[in-house]
Amino acid sequence: MSAKTPSPDPDFDASMMRMAIEEAHKAMPSPNPPVGAVVVSTAGEVVAVAHHARAGEEHAEGLALAAAGDVARGGTLYVTLEPCNHEGRTPPCVDAVLSAGIKRVVIGATDPNPAVVGGGAQRLSDAGLAVEIGVAGAEARALIAPWTKFITTGIPHIALKLALSLDGRIATRTGASKWVTGPEARAKVQELRSRHDAVAIGIGTAVADDPRLTLREPGLAPNGRNPIRLVFDTRLRLPLHTRLVQTAREVPTWVLTGADAPEAAEQMLADAGCIVLRAPTSAEGRVDVTAAMRLCAAQGIVSILVEGGAELAGSLLASRLPDELHAFVAPILLGPRGRPGAVDWAGPDTPGDAPRIVDPRWELCGRDAYVSGPLAFPARS
Template sequence: MAVALALSETVRGTTSPNPPVGAVVLDAEGNVAGQGATQPPGGPHAEVMALREAGERARGGTAFVTLEPCSHHGRTPPCTGALLAAGVTTVRYAVADPHPLGGGGADVLRAAGVDVEGGLLAAEVASGPLRAWLHFVRTGRPHVTWKYAATLDGRVAAADRTSRWISGPVSRAEVHAIRSAADAIVVGTGTVRADDAWLTVRDADGVLAPRQPLRVVVGTGGIPEGARVLDDSAETLLARTREPDEVLTALAERGVVDVLLEGGPTLAGAFVRAGRVDRILAYVAPMLLGAGPAALGPSGVSTITEAHRWRVEGVTMSGDDVRVAAVPLTGEGGS
């Protein structure tokens, strides 16, 4: 299952609105016979890719899949049918499928005599490659990760509004990797005007990646005609609104599942106030400014008892910076 999880990570950002799933098929002797991951929409699911590689060696074998095999016919036939046709006798999956149409595959397989068990590495899969998709299915909204870089005293720019570079090179490279797995990057018009943000995925040499997430600029204010975000490096959506729910509804209609919020303090405050931030990735740099904008603008808090409370998922070093990942406490934030 760990191999299947790693396979699913390789296709994050390419499968929406379908989930990024990984699968490994063992032959009857327990040897790896096939591996696969979900292809872009309209293409084969992970199980089918792994079964194709396994061929006849799948008969009497075991399939490990990060998500319960689907049981409905959408753009592609059900994976339960493919597993049965291949003669697989055992299936192990990590996370149950909550989709009202695709769920129930385990029962279909059991009814056909297949030995099925779920829950293997469920926490790792649910908090990793399937986090955004599971949220999307359960809520109907894209999953929003607010990413920002700030100093030890919480500033995202100096008093003169300069901000390059608060975070170090390791953090910046990591952010490009995070961008590459997202469906959309969201900023406000203020960020575009202040920084001429490009919002693209680039390698260490500055070369554009083959796949680029949707660039989304939120706000009713104008942006310069020559802004880099308007070039042809990636598609750009101008969302002429200040309401987070209107933005997320429009993105959901486009099949966007995983959103990276990179806007400034005002936009971040609006999303936090609306309870539409589902995860925070904060890069804290070892520097002090003493003045300049804070990471978060007005978020509807006037007294300490109204504070938005979060649970820290992890704290790791990113070069000289500290990366803090946090999710809302139950009943708070974007839950």
């Protein structure tokens, strides 16, 4: 078998990159990004496919090249993210690529980490390999969008979930909210949870609903784990009898509180297995959500799904923090005395000043309407 460089075929390259992207979706290796790799031999055959499973373990490129063995020599490596060129918990991926005798490397997205951007691709090119960047680039960048936000800003990627009636209510006049949406919508929320490192709620929701915030279907949990459960609780009012506290030793429960919260309450929660993180308070006397999110990122949380309540959602929107929105609208009317507002904030002065979903995706979840997409905030005047 000759060791010639395979001839580039744009359609074939794109299909191989999409295979690598699909492979990358199999794991959430936070705080590392998801990465997939495909090795194609000089005969044009796929000889290995791999993904990065957990932080600290072998990266996708190394796994794929090891699986391919000598067949990789002279072939092409497709990788969703630029191979790393720095020593971390694992050796540089560029070393493995060079040792394998690969002649061509096709990269979906460059590494957005300001400390290393471009280094891996440049070293491969300097070594004489053919390097192509940006194949299926939009999809490759979307794959790492949460990690890009995390690594470039020090704040997790934040998805905001809302559920409301046609007339904008989140509960009846008696406060009953189970269930505003149907089982298909709730199943979709389970899927959303599985794609995030953490799920966040406010203290009001924790007390009123006493949720578990876990994944009901074991197969949904990437790497066999539930997301971390975050409770925003300025004064540490979270009762010890809630399910979030009672199960804190099985599924992590973190409580984000203010700097002046009672130390005795912190100790009781800590004794129950909760982790308490203190953040500054805002002018309104609530936990400063930006500071709290930075604390979460410092602990390695890359992505957060915010499920409620209205006060927390409003604080996040007022701080322009959410990156995407997931809204479920049930075909029911709860009336003028129903609990209003999925979001508690002052809101924009005009519709033109409102945050909006960019390229909204609409679908039906059973009988409920579901709209989702990236959230954009107008430039500040």
